[in-house]
Amino acid sequence: MVLKQVHRFTMKRYMRLVYYEIFKVQPSLLIALVVTALVSLFLTLEGSFEISERQMFIMYILGVFLPILIALLTNSWLMKERDGHTATFACSRVNLGVLWLRRLLLSFFTVAFFMFALLGIMNHLIPGLFPPIFALTLLVQALLFSVIMALFSALSCSTTVGIIAGLFIWVILYFWSPSLYTLFGPRYFPFLEWAIYFRYEAPISALLFNKLFYAIICFLLLAITFCLHQRNRQVERFSRH
16 A cells, blocks of 8 residues: 555656656747647648648658757757756756756657657548658657757857757758768668658668667767766866865
């Protein structure tokens, strides 16, 4: 009986934590996802476009524009809290690295739920519009740019530096995409879902290798960024004494 009460209490605290992290800490992420869903559904139902045009425009939004937007929204909050000393209470219970990782994972669970729901609705409206696996593969781009921004923010202890570095890399990859596709082919192209429906007409068979490659990079950068947050915390503790 006591164990059940403890379990209920723990679950209640966990749900409160999830609610706080998603709805209170990062409300702009939810707003961005809702706006993205409305625009994507509008394009899905817009009859003046051919199906191929709708696929291209929607994948540009979900596979090129949304990842950098998610990166901007998910990486700015913790560093701003750290700079403004408003993360003190949270960091008194968990360290900065754990707090950063927890918030990143909760954000991406939210984005994953959004992707599954949105692609499910679009495929219901137009059967076969997109492969269901895109709900997972589209997360890799968002995670990649989020971790890149987080890495530079942790290296410099500056939100601005992380944002500038992430935007710079995104701009280089996007505007040099024809050269990158010609040079490296679809297996290493960072916006493959978009390339499948754009003029590149990339083969969907390259999707598995492409996502595994970038997922490995993401996990490596995640580990490095986590260690940097741990180190920065130790430096802060030392500087206080």
